[in-house]
Amino acid sequence: MKGFNLKAIYTIAKKEFMDNIRNRWIILLSVIFVLLIVIFSYLAGGQTGGDKVLGDMQTTVFGLLGISSLLIPLIAIILGFSTISGEAESGALYVVLSYPIRRIEVLLGKLIGLGSVITFAILVGFGLGGIIITASFGTESWGGYLAFIALSIFLGFIYLSLTICISAFCKKRITSIGGGILLFFWGLIYGSVFIGILLGTGHTWQDFQTGNIPDWFFNSVILSPGDMHQTAVQLAFGVREINAMGFSIAIPDFLTMELLMVTHIIWFVVPLILAYIFFNRRDI
Amino acid sequence: MNIKTIMCPKCKTKFTIQGNSGEKVKITCPSCNVKGVFTFPSLTPDQKAVSVSVTIEIQGFTKNYNGVKAANNISFNVKKGEVFGFLGPNGAGKTTTIKALLGLIHKDAGSFKINGFDTVSNSIESRKNVGFLPERVSFYENLTPVQTLKFFCELKGVDKAVVPLLLKEVGLEEAKDRKVGTFSKGMVQLLGVAQVMIGNPSVYVLDEPMSGLDARWVKTIREKIKMLNEKGATIIFSSHILSEVENICHRVAIINRGRLIAEDTVSNLNKYLQIKPRLEITISNLNSKVPDFLNKVKGIASVDAKENSLYITCEPGVKGNIIAALQNSGLAIENIKSIEPSLEDAFVKLIERDA
Numbered sequence: 001m002k003g004f005n006l007k008a009i010y011t012i013a014k015k016e017f018m019d020n021i022r023n024r025w026i027i028l029l030s031v032i033f034v035l036l037i038v039i040f041s042y043l044a045g046g047q048t049g050g051d052k053v054l055g056d057m058q059t060t061v062f063g064l065l066g067i068s069s070l071l072i073p074l075i076a077i078i079l080g081f082s083t084i085s086g087e088a089e090s091g092a093l094y095v096v097l098s099y100p101i102r103r104i105e106v107l108l109g110k111l112i113g114l115g116s117v118i119t120f121a122i123l124v125g126f127g128l129g130g131i132i133i134t135a136s137f138g139t140e141s142w143g144g145y146l147a148f149i150a151l152s153i154f155l156g157f158i159y160l161s162l163t164i165c166i167s168a169f170c171k172k173r174i175t176s177i178g179g180g181i182l183l184f185f186w187g188l189i190y191g192s193v194f195i196g197i198l199l200g201t202g203h204t205w206q207d208f209q210t211g212n213i214p215d216w217f218f219n220s221v222i223l224s225p226g227d228m229h230q231t232a233v234q235l236a237f238g239v240r241e242i243n244a245m246g247f248s249i250a251i252p253d254f255l256t257m258e259l260l261m262v263t264h265i266i267w268f269v270v271p272l273i274l275a276y277i278f279f280n281r282r283d284i
Numbered sequence: 285m286n287i288k289t290i291m292c293p294k295c296k297t298k299f300t301i302q303g304n305s306g307e308k309v310k311i312t313c314p315s316c317n318v319k320g321v322f323t324f325p326s327l328t329p330d331q332k333a334v335s336v337s338v339t340i341e342i343q344g345f346t347k348n349y350n351g352v353k354a355a356n357n358i359s360f361n362v363k364k365g366e367v368f369g370f371l372g373p374n375g376a377g378k379t380t381t382i383k384a385l386l387g388l389i390h391k392d393a394g395s396f397k398i399n400g401f402d403t404v405s406n407s408i409e410s411r412k413n414v415g416f417l418p419e420r421v422s423f424y425e426n427l428t429p430v431q432t433l434k435f436f437c438e439l440k441g442v443d444k445a446v447v448p449l450l451l452k453e454v455g456l457e458e459a460k461d462r463k464v465g466t467f468s469k470g471m472v473q474l475l476g477v478a479q480v481m482i483g484n485p486s487v488y489v490l491d492e493p494m495s496g497l498d499a500r501w502v503k504t505i506r507e508k509i510k511m512l513n514e515k516g517a518t519i520i521f522s523s524h525i526l527s528e529v530e531n532i533c534h535r536v537a538i539i540n541r542g543r544l545i546a547e548d549t550v551s552n553l554n555k556y557l558q559i560k561p562r563l564e565i566t567i568s569n570l571n572s573k574v575p576d577f578l579n580k581v582k583g584i585a586s587v588d589a590k591e592n593s594l595y596i597t598c599e600p601g602v603k604g605n606i607i608a609a610l611q612n613s614g615l616a617i618e619n620i621k622s623i624e625p626s627l628e629d630a631f632v633k634l635i636e637r638d639a
Binding site: 007008011012014015018019020022023087090091092094095096097098099100101102281283284 | 383386387388389390407408409411412414416417418419420421422423424425426427431435436438439440441476479489
């Protein structure tokens with residue numbers, strides 16, 4: 001296989017960025033990120049006590065983690081669901097693919113371009129939020145916060161890879177929307193599904209609250225990129241035990257950052273390979 | 285691709301077959317089912333010299349969609365510097381063939397070459413010198429036409445300084461800062477025409493380029509196609525506007541139900557199909573009756589009368605005799621309209637015959 005035409009990939013990526021950066025959802029998402037950071041930090045400030053209005057970064061991040069790990073997938077799905085099926089349906093891909101460019105280059109360009117849009121939104125939203133907290137609370141936990149930003153960007157790329165895979169597989173735009181919705185709902189219901197299995201296999205709610213949970217339950221976290229992301233962020237802040245809202249759960253030792261990084265990479269690479277296979281076989 | 289009319293040695297039925305020079309074609313008489321083989325004559329040295337100048341080669345293209353043959357063994361060549369019309373009714377397989385030529389869809393069988401490069405094994409090279417305008421052209425809604433054309437210039441490695449010129453060529457310079465999403469269908473089509481000219485390609489593939497445009501822009505595009513061809517470009521285009529095709533094209537190919545049913549110049553098709561000129565003569569005192577003396581005029585294939593109009597199909601050389609005979613008969617001729625055989629006649633006849 002000949003090397004990639006990097007200029008072609010850059011051109012496609014730049015076009016995707018320019019075409020989507022003014023998307024009202026992206027602007028809204030950036031604003032929401034800033035607001036979320038400030039609101040959760042304010043709420044965290046109440047928890048941590050002292051004379052600071054805003055809370056520290058760790059408490060803030062843990063507070064908004066549940067919401068951000070749903071919002072980032074949502075925006076990735078909105079950006080990516082029509083990138084192949086929608087453009088094939090509208091006819092925009094006909095012209096692009098008649099140029100001297102390979103499909104893999106188009107695919108990578110789209111991934112990088114759309115990924116840059118998400119990265120931009122995260123950097124602006126969380127970056128600005130981080131600066132506001134720092135101004136109030138100091139630079140404590142900046143390392144964990146930067147890791148949280150990096151992991152958020154990674155989560156965005158994982159969902160983009162998954163969504164582009166769905167878009168390359170589905171013949172019609174409307175089917176891709178359906179696929180995207182299913183993907184999003186998997187992130188929503190994943191926790192409930194496995195808690196249901198836990199309770200259905202002889203464990204009690206009290207077992208769950210006290211962290212008396214079998215290993216497979218912890219391992220199942222790798223089946224949902226959102227939950228995998230949350231666990232990785234906790235580890236990035238050096239936190240293995242959660243004691244809040246009546247729960248006392250400790251992340252087992254075998255669930256390491258290295259393992260989670262490998263599963264992150266698998267979640268990113270495998271759908272991308274499948275997307276390439278589907279796209280390459282597809283009649284446009 | 286050659287087309288030949290042959291006669292069944294058993295039942296004397298005439299029917300047409302198609303094949304490449306030197307190719308042995310298995311044939312079956314459509315009337316009595318007698319089977320046989322016909323070998324098309326090989327190319328002469330002169331003809332071989334012409335084949336070197338072929339820009340687009342399509343050989344045996346076959347494509348099935350869910351068991352339905354959208355294209356069935358389609359073969360034809362487009363010569364260098366030629367304007368080639370690619371025609372067929374809706375759903376005949378024109379767009380399928382064009383898309384396969386550009387690698388947008390995968391073929392089940394056959395091969396394509398553009399400028400000598402195989403479109404599968406040498407896909408990038410084959411597309412380097414091609415401009416393509418699809419039937420349903422669409423661009424990115426949030427980009428302006430300037431951004432759109434700059435994007436395509438970058439993809440082709442062409443200097444972006446040509447963008448204002450291209451926009452001027454298609455009359456979109458005033459809309460250069462508007463988002464493409466706000467454009468009318470005609471404006472998007474014009475942007476598509478600008479896009480196709482990026483880098484002055486040597487081969488243009490235009491799928492319904494005049495679709496959705498008003499008469500002014502149809503004229504502009506017709507003139508552009510002629511101008512590009514005068515500069516040496518090879519152009520293949522499909523259109524439902526047969527008068528435009530006839531006006532511009534050197535040769536045409538007609539496909540129906542996924543099969544190539546004819547490939548030639550318009551005049552050769554009309555000769556081959558024995559399509560005759562027609563006369564429409566308005567006579568004030570005709571009263572829907574065909575004058576008896578017309579039956580004695582040689583070269584008239586058919587004659588019909590409706591109210592004050594006489595419709596005559598005849599050999600090209602006898603029109604003068606017919607008009608003279610009518611004038612001598614004392615009938616009050618008000619108007620004479622001579623209709624020469626057109627591509628539309630050939631198209632309709634071929635499609636009806638293939639039904």
